[in-house]
Amino acid sequence: MTTYSVAVIGTGPDPANPTVQGFAMGYRHAEAFEADDRCEVVGCADVAPENAAAFAEEFDLPDGAVYRDYETMLRELDPDVASVAVPPAIHRDVVVGCAHSGVPDAIHCEKPMATTLPDAKAMVRECRSSGVQLTFNRQRRFGRPFTEAKRLVDEGKIGSLRRVEIGWGDFYDLGAHTVDLAGMFNGDRSAEWVLAALDYRTEDRRFGSHQENQMWAQWRYDNGVYGVLSSGEGSDFCDAAFLLRGTGGTVRIDADDGPMLELERDGEREAVNVDGEGLHRTGSETDRFGSSFQDRSAAEVIDGLEEDREPITSGRIGLNTAEILFAGYESVRRHGRVDLPADIEGNPLEAMVESGALSPAPANDG
Ligand SMILES: NC(=O)c1ccc[n+]([C@@H]2O[C@H](COP(=O)([O-])OP(=O)(O)OC[C@H]3O[C@@H](n4cnc5c(N)ncnc54)[C@H](O)[C@@H]3O)[C@@H](O)[C@H]2O)c1
Incomplete structure (x- = not known):
């Protein structure tokens, strides 16, 4: 060996x-x-x-x-x-x-x-x-809640996937995981465009970078499937970490009122075994x-x-997510939809803070 x-x-x-x-x-x-x-x-x-x-x-x-x-x-x-x-x-x-x-x-x-x-x-x-x-x-691509959700989608258990809704975390830092997972559920396609708005009123820095307080982002993949992320104050928009909506049902990951993974069809919800694994860890x-x-x-x-x-x-697959994240911030900067592929210079969120277009108040850490 x-x-x-x-x-x-x-x-x-x-x-x-x-x-x-x-x-x-x-x-x-x-x-x-x-x-x-x-x-x-x-x-x-x-x-x-x-x-x-x-x-x-x-x-x-x-x-x-x-x-x-x-x-x-x-x-x-x-x-x-x-x-x-x-x-x-x-x-x-x-x-x-x-x-x-x-x-x-x-x-x-x-x-x-x-x-x-x-x-x-x-x-x-x-x-x-x-x-x-x-x-x-x-x-997280290897966590059971996510691999099992992908299996359900791939096996057609919800018909054809139409939309991935994300109500967990933020857009850039945790979004590097959640938007990546949305892409995984959809066969790692690239996005055609992104349209977004954000709120940044209190400074928040993670791993050296600014992180908005609330984000609304919508994107469409090149197979017509939509992604939507609603974070911060609007994170209860989909009452789950993820909802994978298809023509014949919905996969729910970490819903507020249910087990870690559920399949919903014809108004019935059934729990799907994930061996006790969670959003972050295996649990054992x-x-x-x-x-x-x-x-x-x-x-x-x-x-x-x-x-x-x-x-x-x-890295090649990761670029699908990077494009969505930076195009989301670029959409806010341009006040409009960003069609992909796009040339996006610098970091639009950091640039908006530097220019004063966004002016978060200092965080009150005390
Ligand atoms: N996958 C995840 O779930 C997850 C969770 C947390 C953080 N992260 C990511 O991990 C990365 C590291 O974050 P962290 O919080 O662990 O960092 P950290 O600050 O804890 O550690 C970074 C280390 O890099 C060193 N360093 C800086 N410049 C260097 C250089 N040129 N050569 C060698 N060493 C250098 C620093 O001295 C420091 O010890 C970030 O990209 C962060 O977003 C990922």
């Missing part, structure tokens, strides 16, 4: 206290790869030496395998997989740097892909031209850092290499 060496870039400060300012995803990546007996974590790099040192102690790495500079680490350790868990604003620099180093066969990076659409596209382009497999950690964790679902996401990286196939978490 081949053993794949994995090097983690961006360890994070404190895995015991994850917040939207710092989640220490590097620990979850390492734990997820170590759960696969085909993998071994061989080193780490972090610009904060104290973070790298604590991580090295936790994962029993030798002194020589701990770096401040990831490019030196790649040259010296020659890992098969670079696992990237740095903040979103530098995903592009680090991912493209890894691809151009000629070292790893695979790069597994955290979501959201990037803070701009051109950066997201550049990562996919550069990895493709360097022959490197690129995935993003959209681990024995791991130290809560890497559940991410074990499966890491295994998909290795399966993609071994089977020489595109992982379902690929």
Whole structure:
């Protein structure tokens, strides 16, 4: 059996206290790869030496395998997989740097892909031209509530899928998961257009980026299926995390008044077994850092290499979601529908805050 060496870039400060300012995803990546007996974590790099040192102690790495500079680490350790868990604003620099180093066969990076659409596209382009497999950690694709929902749709249990409604989370940060899942339910099609409005009255920053307080976004995929996301004050719009509406029924994921997954047809609702798994986790964790679902996401990286196939978490598929997210913000900036594909410069939400078009009041953290 081949053993794949994995090097983690961006360890994070404190895995015991994850917040939207710092989640220490590097620990979850390492734990997820170590759960696969085909993998071994061989080193780490972090610009904060104290973070790298604590991580090295936790994962029993030798002194020589701990770096401040990831490019030196790649040259010296020659890992098969670079696992990237740095903040979103530098995903592009680090991912493209890894691809151009000629070292790893695979790069597994955290979501959201990037803070701009051109950066997201550049990562996919550069990895493709360097022959490197690129995935993003959209681990919920492997959770039973979502895989079972997809099975129900694929088996025609709700007739033809017409609309995916999302009433959970936000548009950009958690949206990197929820909009991705909407795409998965619909066969990973791309969107034709996006129309959106948002409210941003109180400052909220997650992983270094602004995050609106409420979003209304509608998009249409190229097969005519609609996506709708209503967040914040309007998140009870669909009284569930997801509603998948078809011509012959509805799949409900985490409805307010029901079990985790339900199939509704002819006015009757029946629960669907998801083995106790939830929106975030399996529910029977024995791991130290809560890497559940991410074990499966890491295994998909290795399966993609071994089977020489595109992982379902690929960068190419991820671009469908990135287009919807940035087109949603661009729609707000343009006061109109954004037809895709579109050239969207910079980060429209950040730009609207910088220009004063949006002026959230400082958050009262106290
Ligand atoms: N998949 C999920 O469910 C999930 C959950 C939380 C966060 N995330 C994502 O994980 C990513 C990382 O977020 P986090 O909160 O874990 O970050 P963090 O702040 O906890 O850790 C990032 C680490 O990267 C280091 N770093 C910064 N620049 C670097 C560089 N050039 N080279 C090496 N190290 C560098 C920092 O010193 C820090 O230790 C983000 O994209 C975030 O959105 C994903």
